[in-house]
Amino acid sequence: MTSSLLFNVTTLAYMISMLIFFGFMATRNKTVGLAASSLAYFGFIVQTIAIILRWKESYTMGVGHAPLSNLYESVVFFSWTIILIYGIIEFKYKYRVVGAFVVPFALLGMAWAQLYLDSGIQPLVPALQSNWLLYHVITCFLGYAAFAVACGISIMYLIKEKQEGPTGDSAAGGIIAQFPATKVLDDLNYKAIMIGFPLLTLGIVTGAAWANYAWGTYWSWDPKETWSLIVWFIYAAFLHARITRGWVGKRAAILSVVGFAATIFCYLGVNLFLSGLHSYGK
Amino acid sequence: MTINKRTFTQAAWDFFCSLKLSISLLICLAATSVIGTVIPQSPQREYLAHLTETKIRLYSTLGFFDMYHSWWFILLLYLLTVNLVACSIKRLPRVWKFISEPNLVLDDGLEKSLSLTHEFKKQGDAAALRDKMTAFLKGEFAEPVVTERDGEFHLFAQKNPYCRLGVYVVHSSIIIIFIGALIGSYFGFKAYVQITEGMSTSTVYMMQRGEKPLDLGFAVRCEKFSASFYDTGAPKEFKSILTILENGQPVKGYENIPIVVNDPLTYKGITFYQSSYGPAGDGAVYRFTVKDKKVGTPVNLMVRKGERVSLPNGGYLQVVDATQEVRTFMPQFSGPAAKVETFSSSGTPDTFILFKNFPDFDRQRGGDLIFTYEGGDEKFYTGLQVAKDPGVWTVWTGCALMIVGICMAFFLSHKRIWIRVVNGRVTIAGTASKNQPGFQLFFDNLIDKLKNV
Numbered sequence: 001m002t003s004s005l006l007f008n009v010t011t012l013a014y015m016i017s018m019l020i021f022f023g024f025m026a027t028r029n030k031t032v033g034l035a036a037s038s039l040a041y042f043g044f045i046v047q048t049i050a051i052i053l054r055w056k057e058s059y060t061m062g063v064g065h066a067p068l069s070n071l072y073e074s075v076v077f078f079s080w081t082i083i084l085i086y087g088i089i090e091f092k093y094k095y096r097v098v099g100a101f102v103v104p105f106a107l108l109g110m111a112w113a114q115l116y117l118d119s120g121i122q123p124l125v126p127a128l129q130s131n132w133l134l135y136h137v138i139t140c141f142l143g144y145a146a147f148a149v150a151c152g153i154s155i156m157y158l159i160k161e162k163q164e165g166p167t168g169d170s171a172a173g174g175i176i177a178q179f180p181a182t183k184v185l186d187d188l189n190y191k192a193i194m195i196g197f198p199l200l201t202l203g204i205v206t207g208a209a210w211a212n213y214a215w216g217t218y219w220s221w222d223p224k225e226t227w228s229l230i231v232w233f234i235y236a237a238f239l240h241a242r243i244t245r246g247w248v249g250k251r252a253a254i255l256s257v258v259g260f261a262a263t264i265f266c267y268l269g270v271n272l273f274l275s276g277l278h279s280y281g282k
Numbered sequence: 283m284t285i286n287k288r289t290f291t292q293a294a295w296d297f298f299c300s301l302k303l304s305i306s307l308l309i310c311l312a313a314t315s316v317i318g319t320v321i322p323q324s325p326q327r328e329y330l331a332h333l334t335e336t337k338i339r340l341y342s343t344l345g346f347f348d349m350y351h352s353w354w355f356i357l358l359l360y361l362l363t364v365n366l367v368a369c370s371i372k373r374l375p376r377v378w379k380f381i382s383e384p385n386l387v388l389d390d391g392l393e394k395s396l397s398l399t400h401e402f403k404k405q406g407d408a409a410a411l412r413d414k415m416t417a418f419l420k421g422e423f424a425e426p427v428v429t430e431r432d433g434e435f436h437l438f439a440q441k442n443p444y445c446r447l448g449v450y451v452v453h454s455s456i457i458i459i460f461i462g463a464l465i466g467s468y469f470g471f472k473a474y475v476q477i478t479e480g481m482s483t484s485t486v487y488m489m490q491r492g493e494k495p496l497d498l499g500f501a502v503r504c505e506k507f508s509a510s511f512y513d514t515g516a517p518k519e520f521k522s523i524l525t526i527l528e529n530g531q532p533v534k535g536y537e538n539i540p541i542v543v544n545d546p547l548t549y550k551g552i553t554f555y556q557s558s559y560g561p562a563g564d565g566a567v568y569r570f571t572v573k574d575k576k577v578g579t580p581v582n583l584m585v586r587k588g589e590r591v592s593l594p595n596g597g598y599l600q601v602v603d604a605t606q607e608v609r610t611f612m613p614q615f616s617g618p619a620a621k622v623e624t625f626s627s628s629g630t631p632d633t634f635i636l637f638k639n640f641p642d643f644d645r646q647r648g649g650d651l652i653f654t655y656e657g658g659d660e661k662f663y664t665g666l667q668v669a670k671d672p673g674v675w676t677v678w679t680g681c682a683l684m685i686v687g688i689c690m691a692f693f694l695s696h697k698r699i700w701i702r703v704v705n706g707r708v709t710i711a712g713t714a715s716k717n718q719p720g721f722q723l724f725f726d727n728l729i730d731k732l733k734n735v
Contacts, residue, residue, distance in 0.1 A: 063512070122516065123516060123518065125516055126518070126542065126544070127543055127544070132544075197688065198692060201688060205684075208681070209678070212671075212674060213544065214543060214555065215557070216553055216555045216667050218674065219463075221323065226350075227319060233308045233312035234308070234312050236308050237304075237308035240301055240304050240305050243301065244302065244305065247305070262312070274319055274320070
């Protein structure tokens with residue numbers, strides 16, 4: 001059994017889970033919903049095993065390190081964290097249908113990694129040979145994942161709000177009626193960001209601590225650092241917007257989507273379009 | 283006039299206290315920060331060369347080449363700080379009063395304002411019920427404060443009141459981080475130095491342009507530098523062995539200290555980080571053998587960098603460049619390599635590369651002389667980042683406070699419960715600052731237990 005095979009199983013599981021989620025939205029059948037999220041969790045378990053296996057494989061190759069060192073590994077880890085955060089939100093707040101808008105993000109990550117990215121296990125370059133790598137990457141990606149979940153919820157909010165109008169009197173029919181009420185979605189969005197924001201803050205702090213330890217500067221306005229701060233500013237604005245009249249609901253949902261777009265640019269765009277200290281992430 | 287002045291001050295105060303200003307500033311900071319990630323900061327001449335004159339003038343006027351230190355970006359940061367402080371000054375006393383002087387009495391007004399209330403009959407006189415309820419709250423929730431008013435007993439208990447200060451902890455943490463950054467920029471420095479193996483230096487060069495070199499007051503000697511590579515050609519380790527010298531003498535405990543990337547050396551608050559390396563240029567000796575195709579006896583050559591040596595055919599040879607590991611430049615080869623330039627006796631130049639691991643490679647060139655590269659005793663320099671930042675612990679304190687503050691504000695809930703006791707009747711009410719549905723479950727559960735006391 002190789003990790004690569006298991007990652008393929010994971011991808012397949014997420015894909016079928018997504019399709020069943022769409023079926024769940026159309027049929028509103030609870031059993032279908034259970035099947036959809038169960039399959040997502042099955043994929044999650046397989047992926048967990050695969051990540052551990054890849055970790056072991058790197059030791060067998062003699063270059064042992066946590067599988068968090070290149071773009072392929074980070075994308076795989078990102079989709080793992082997305083399902084993890086979705087699981088936490090589902091278990092805590094019991095809104096299964098959110099999965100229909102969150103599992104696609106995880107699937108997109110896995111499909112991209114499996115089809116287009118170099119999955120080779122490379123040894124660690126000197127810059128990455130530090131325990132800080134683990135703390136920094138895990139906190140950042142858990143934060144990113146919470147923002148992905150918040151973005152999925154916000155898209156649901158925007159669709160539902162458009163259908164119902166801001167007051168919510170004309171009850172929406174069909175698939176959208178299956179969505180939780182706009183008030184609930186607004187609240188879930190806030191809750192996901194409440195998980196993500198402290199994690200992103202920890203991610204930035206651990207990154208700064210690492211930079212200080214390795215280079216003697218905790219902050220050098222490197223594009224990656226700056227973009228993480230941009231993301232932080234956006235979600236800080238979101239959190240303040242929540243307690244201001246007129247900023248709840250639609251504006252908050254838009255801010256959450258913009259925040260996730262910035263997150264994705266921070267994660268991928270910076271490496272692909274800009275130059276800087278994180279270029280080894282390519 | 284006085285009235286106008288008053289209104290102006292009032293208006294300015296309200297402006298700086300407003301949440302709308304906070305949101306606008308945060309969005310402005312996010313949007314403007316993008317500029318510095320797109321336009322290179324302190325750019326190289328090559329980049330400037332492909333910009334038009336107007337663009338260069340525009341960018342430098344707006345400070346785009348050092349955007350994060352430009353007057354307007356700093357101004358935004360100052361505005362945010364003033365905004366933070368003003369908001370806190372305005373709201374903190376109210377929150378503090380709320381925590382330190384809680385409403386101890388469940389009167390009608392308070393009862394109406396709370397969504398979770400319940401009233402039930404219970405046997406016993408007020409004093410006996412009061413004692414029962416006090417013990418109950420102490421066991422199930424928190425120690426209550428008992429107040430007597432008009433023959434009624436009021437019990438008040440609360441949990442996590444201080445979580446309401448979380449927001450202010452976060453706000454002050456940002457100011458502490460700014461203070462740490464200021465301490466660093468006034469009392470610290472970031473510098474750079476290159477030391478050739480076997481040499482020492484006490485002077486380092488500032489990263490900031492236009493600043494004078496700094497004398498450390500002690501010297502650093504690079505005993506040795508080594509770079510190792512994986513089979514793939516990717517770098518594995520860059521290591522310098524350093525010794526600290528005071529008055530030319532090695533300092534005990536600071537002799538032959540290896541430093542690698544991610545593991546620096548600190549002496550007297552100044553830290554040395556492995557940052558780069560390169561061939562030292564002077565002092566390197568490269569060894570070659572040269573064989574005439576016809577004659578066939580190999581001749582050894584010793585070539586210093588920058589030096590020309592004569593060849594058996596009357597020409598010359600010089601080393602253009604050499605490396606210990608060629609794979610980084612030419613992935614199909616490995617090991618040491620040298621790029622050499624030869625001049626025949628008539629002066630015709632020829633440039634080619636020789637590989638230590640492929641001694642027969644030069645035969646393919648088809649020249650009259652066949653060269654092999656035997657290796658070089660090359661000296662390296664190590665490039666060290668040198669930094670002192672006395673503000674760094676202030677920054678970490680700020681960061682730790684920020685995390686604590688965020689967790690206080692997000693994950694702790696200020697829960698309050700009141701119980702009013704009169705003869706034969708008990709009224710209970712409660713509220714929480716967060717997760718009201720969760721608190722409601724707890725509250726309903728509490729009532730069930732209460733009825734059975």
